Amino acid sequence: MIHCEGLVKIFKSDDIEVVALQGLNLTVEQGEMMAIIGNSGSGKSTLLNILGGLDRPSAGQVNVGGWDLLKISDDQLVEYKRNTVGFVWQNNARNLLPYLTALENVEMPMLLTGKLDRAYAKQLLEWVGLKDRMHNKLHQLSGGEQQRVAIAISLSNRPKMLLADEPTGSVDTSTSDQIMKIFREVNRELGITIVIVTHDLTLASKVDRVVAIRDGLTSTEFVKRNPNLDLATVEGALNGGLQEIHEAFVVVDRVGRLQVPKEYLEAVGIDGRASMEFDGERIVIMAPKSLEGDK
Numbered sequence: 001m002i003h004c005e006g007l008v009k010i011f012k013s014d015d016i017e018v019v020a021l022q023g024l025n026l027t028v029e030q031g032e033m034m035a036i037i038g039n040s041g042s043g044k045s046t047l048l049n050i051l052g053g054l055d056r057p058s059a060g061q062v063n064v065g066g067w068d069l070l071k072i073s074d075d076q077l078v079e080y081k082r083n084t085v086g087f088v089w090q091n092n093a094r095n096l097l098p099y100l101t102a103l104e105n106v107e108m109p110m111l112l113t114g115k116l117d118r119a120y121a122k123q124l125l126e127w128v129g130l131k132d133r134m135h136n137k138l139h140q141l142s143g144g145e146q147q148r149v150a151i152a153i154s155l156s157n158r159p160k161m162l163l164a165d166e167p168t169g170s171v172d173t174s175t176s177d178q179i180m181k182i183f184r185e186v187n188r189e190l191g192i193t194i195v196i197v198t199h200d201l202t203l204a205s206k207v208d209r210v211v212a213i214r215d216g217l218t219s220t221e222f223v224k225r226n227p228n229l230d231l232a233t234v235e236g237a238l239n240g241g242l243q244e245i246h247e248a249f250v251v252v253d254r255v256g257r258l259q260v261p262k263e264y265l266e267a268v269g270i271d272g273r274a275s276m277e278f279d280g281e282r283i284v285i286m287a288p289k290s291l292e293g294d295k
């Protein structure tokens, strides 16, 4: 569904350049539900905006559902956004219309694309658990309920992929659990690919795969050890952190590049240069063996 290779995004303003993505690689299969984690400023939102067609990549390859997002024309981009992607943001309420009902809000994007389907709009609200509240005006709903309306809206154009940026960022734990259950159901029932960007490891542990981004590059991947683990087991194991449930892998790109955590480099005193040895089974990276004249 998603294939990025060597993806670069540079923001230029006056004479300052920020390289937000530095040649990022990422593959997401059709129907996968995965999360992207990373510190603030690591490039998560930049990546999501590019995948959603809200921002243009600077260089590299990025293909989503057969669309080449580097070469796509402006008209095609409109079509792409309309038919391929759905978005869920942290503060969706600001994009909803408070004096319309939940149902009218879900129907609005359908009206805009000339494809009104009331039965489907009702079904979506039922899916997100708001069957009994669909005729309530938005401002009569709680924050968590509004977020669920936003999820129904994001699915109204029948997207192939759902992009969620901190979707549980401003709701309580039980609403957050409810939202993750909705995502899982939508993923299973409709086969929609779901990509969630988050800081929240609890949330990350509820998906099949987690990719960590560091400095604009994919650095580590966590893959669920047992794909059949149910949510209760996952929650029980959570105290042990992400690695209890997921196995961690270092991402190595096609030409052999990988990122070594800064703590490891500092611990063994590697700074800018290292020695590498291969013993037939393992590759060992260590502080440089001193050269003559070198310190």
Ligand SMILES: Nc1ncnc2c1ncn2[C@@H]1O[C@H](COP(=O)(O)OP(=O)(O)OP(=O)(O)O)[C@@H](O)[C@H]1O
Residues within 6 Å of the ligand: 011, 012, 013, 018, 019, 020, 038, 039, 040, 041, 042, 043, 044, 045, 046, 047
């Ligand atoms: N429009 C922009 N113009 C200039 N620089 C930008 C722009 N958008 C993002 N950046 C820079 O790109 C880098 C990556 O930002 P991004 O918002 O993608 O990070 P993030 O991982 O989503 O962070 P957060 O979790 O805080 O949202 C940061 O250094 C940021 O300052």
